[in-house]
Amino acid sequence: MSRQTERSNAPIARRGWADARWLKPKSWAFSDDPDALIGQYANLKRQVPLLYLLLVIIAAASVYLTADSAPRLIVGLVSGLFVAVCTTRMVWWLWFLPDPSEISVSDAKALLRRTTLAVLPICLSYLGYAFLLDASGGPLQRAGVTICLIMTAIGCIFCLMHLPQAALLVHLTTMVPYMIYQAFVGSEIFLLIALIAAMVTTLMIRVSLNAHEDFTELITSRAELAMRRREAESLASENASLAMTDVLTGLPNxxxxxxxxxxxxxxxxxxxxxxxxxxxxxxxxxxxxxxxxxxxxxxxxxxxxxxxxxxxxxxxxxxxxxxxxxxxxxxxxxxxxxxxxxxxxxxxxxxxxxxxxxxxxxxxxxxxxxxxxxxxxxxxxxxxxxxxxxxxxxxxxxxxxxTLDLETRLRTDSELEAALLGADLADELDIALQPILDLTTAKVRGVEALARWNNAQIGRVDATRFIDAGERLNLMKSITTTLFEKALASMGKLPEDVGLSFNLSTFDIGRSSTIDGLIAAIERHGVAPDRITFEITETALMREYDTAIAHIHRLQGMGISIALDDFGTGYSSLSYLSRLPIDKIKIDRSFVCKLDEPGVKKIVTAIMGLCETLDLECIAEGIETAEDCLTLESMGC
CATH class of the missing domain: 3.30.70.270 (Reverse transcriptase/Diguanylate cyclase domain)
Known part of the structure; x- marks a missing residue:
């Protein structure tokens, strides 16, 4: 049997006549569930006024049926008092008791207990009143009183369906005494009517208890569903908060x-x-x-x-x-x-x-x-x-x-990026060779390949600008390998003792695929690796330090030299410099063009002394005047 079948059959078995637990005191105890108690109170606040209205109507009907036979003074006083009490209670329940949303659980439970206890005096009073009318009337009047009594009991049990304790007391204090009364003073017909009425009300008590249990289960399930919904909403709120929060800092993401x-x-x-x-x-x-x-x-x-x-x-x-x-x-x-x-x-x-x-x-x-x-x-x-x-x-x-200037530059950069994305790199990219001289012999020791790009739409573009754009667009592998192929092709026109210096961008030294392409190009052109020097900046090294160092060792293992470009403008950390596997240092042109300034000249002298101490070749770039050349030569560059 599946769990669903077991669950659906369980209430039927529990409420069958073979199960006598409904007769035990525990079955009639007040619930400890706050939601169930408030629910009971809410239902009673709607139904108890109807109960008192029913009592008033039936009391008036009883007086009318026995008006010719019952003692008028006594009946008038008793019925008037009974109607006054019922009317007062009805008004109290309608307008003076708090709404279910305003009453506390403890007050609701106390009111349910008082309502249950109030059944005793009301039912006993009405029963005595019915006996008085029954004793003073003829057969037709007695039949009318019997009908009124039975209908009163049934109506009260029905109105008190959500308070089964009170419904049971109505049954016990009306039908049982009335059945005993008819057994002693009534005829067989009235006794039979009383027996049938007692059985009907007993069945109604059973139905009332079933309804109350269903009501309690419904309230409990609603409460559980509401709790689960709140938990789900809380979890959803937490998930939404987590989705919008940076895990590390706790700030919005x-x-x-x-x-x-x-x-x-x-x-x-x-x-x-x-x-x-x-x-x-x-x-x-x-x-x-x-x-x-x-x-x-x-x-x-x-x-x-x-x-x-x-x-x-x-x-x-x-x-x-x-x-x-x-x-x-x-x-x-x-x-x-x-x-x-x-x-x-x-x-x-x-x-x-x-x-x-x-x-x-x-x-x-x-x-x-x-x-x-x-x-x-x-x-x-x-x-x-x-x-x-x-x-x-x-x-x-x-x-x-x-600013507006940045807007102009942004638009220009956007145009440049669009042109670069659609460019035929092999046709539009080119190189210019800048000599590297030995100042002591004036002999060309090598050449540095400088990138050039000439586009049909936007013309010649500064190398720094299009290299920056290439990095932003992730095109550096294509740009670098295309320029390097052209630089290697030019090596065939140069003496074999002239080397080639080639700049690698920030992204190149950290990409295995780019390094593989450069090595393959060297092998394909048959250029001796010891003629090649790759220039890298400190910024490129700092970006992906461990990967960059591994690639440098791989290149140096082939005989390729590594030069640190633009020295003095980046991090320039001596602790880094002592650990970097480099062969040459290039003094940035920003120092060379200001050699007439005493402070700058001292810095350049210190850099050259550092290179000598570390056994590194020192290259000064950007020499454009004979005066700068003579100054650097005198300094030992």
Whole structure:
């Protein structure tokens, strides 16, 4: 038998006549379930007034039936008193008892007990009144009284269906005494009527108890269903909260930020007011991860989140967008946004204590204002991100707003990206060779391949711009391998003692597929690996340090040299420099063009001394005057 069948058959077996538990006192005990008690009270508040109305009507009918035979004075006084009591009780139940939503469980239970006990005096009084009328009337009057008594008992039991204790008392205090009364003073017909009526009311008691049990089960199941619904709603609310919360920092996440951005911009558009979006990025977070590990990095993000959380208000939402990037949503004007930007930068410039280390990171922020920077949530957010990109390019640790100049540049970059996506790289990309000279002999030691791109629609494009665009569009593998193929082809026109220096982008050194392609090209062109030098920046190394180092060792194993480009403008950490597997250092052109400044000249001298100590070849790039050449030669470059 299935569980469903067992469950459906169980109530039938429990309520069968063979099961006598319904006669036991426990079956008549008041429920301890608060919902069941309140439910009983609610039903009684609707039905008890009807019960008293029934008693009044039947009392009046009884008086009418026996008006010619019963003593009028006694009947008038008794019936008047009985009707007055019933009317008072009916009014009390209708207008003076509290609504089910307002009564307490304890008060409801006490009222149910009092109602049950009130059955005794009311039923006994009515029974005595019925006996008085029965004794003073003839056969027709006695039949009328009998009918009234039986109908009263049935009506009371029916009205008290949800209070079976009271219904049982009605049965016991009316039908049982009446049956005994008829056995002694009545005829066989009236006794038979009394017996039949007693059996009917007994069956009604059984039905009443069944109905009450069904009612209790329904209330309980509703309560359980409501509880499960509340649990489900609570769980759904928790899940929704988790879905909108960053697990690490506890701040709102990107999903909630973008959703709230849509809502706030809609409100701002309706109210014709400004709304400012900020995108915040930590400046030196990558170093923390590389030096102290990702655990320390996570703890730092938690600490940053705690500081940013202290700024939240009704007009400011702070969220973690991902990685070390956070979002600021300011439902106010640019003046308020500037004040918040200053507070955030000051807050994050203060050092953090993480695992005994004093860490300083700082941040940069890009702001964009609705409706001036964009008409939609996405456009405003993208422009705030672009403003951040511009800030991090050359003035980290500050904040800036998206401007018309940036709009022009953004449109230009968009055109450039569109042209790059549709470009025939093999036809449009080219290289220029820049000589690398030995200052002591004036002999060309090598050449550096410089990238060039000439597009039919937008013309010649600066290498820095299209390389940045290629990185954003994930096209660097195609760009790098195409340029390297052209550089290797040019090697056949150069003396065999002239080497080739080739720049790898930030993304190239960390991609195995790009490194595989470069090695395959070298082998395909038959160029000796010791003639090749790959130039990388500190930024490229810091991006994916472990992977980059592994690739460097692989290239060096073939005889390829590695040069650290733009030295002095990146991290320039001596602890890193001592660990990096490099062969050459290139002094950035920003130092070479300012050799007439005493401070710069000392820095260049120190860098050359460092290279000599570490046994690294030193190359100065960007020499454009004979004076610079002579100065560097005199310094021993």
């Amino acid at each position: 990107r999903r909630l930020f973008l959703s709230d951005l849509q809502d706030r911009i809609a409100r701002s558009a309706e109210a014709e007011r400004e709304c400012v979006v900020g995108v915040l990025d930590l400046d030196r977070f990558k170093q923390v991860n590389d030096i102290y590990g990702h655990t320390a990095g996570d703890k730092l993000l938690v600490a940053v989140g705690q500081r940013l959380r202290s700024l939240r208000s009704d007009s400011l939402l702070v969220a973690r967008l991902g990685g070390d990037e956070f979002g600021l949503l300011i439902e106010d004007d640019e003046t308020a946004a500037k004040a918040i930007g200053e507070r955030v930068i000051a807050l994050l410039n203060r050092p953090f204590q993480i695992d005994g280390h004093r860490l300083s990171v700082g941040c940069s922020i890009g702001f964009a204002t609705f409706p001036y920077s964009g008409a939609t949530a996405n456009s405003v957010f993208d422009r705030a991100d672009y403003a951040l990109y511009d800030v991090k390019a050359d003035r980290r640790g500050t904040f800036a707003f998206f």
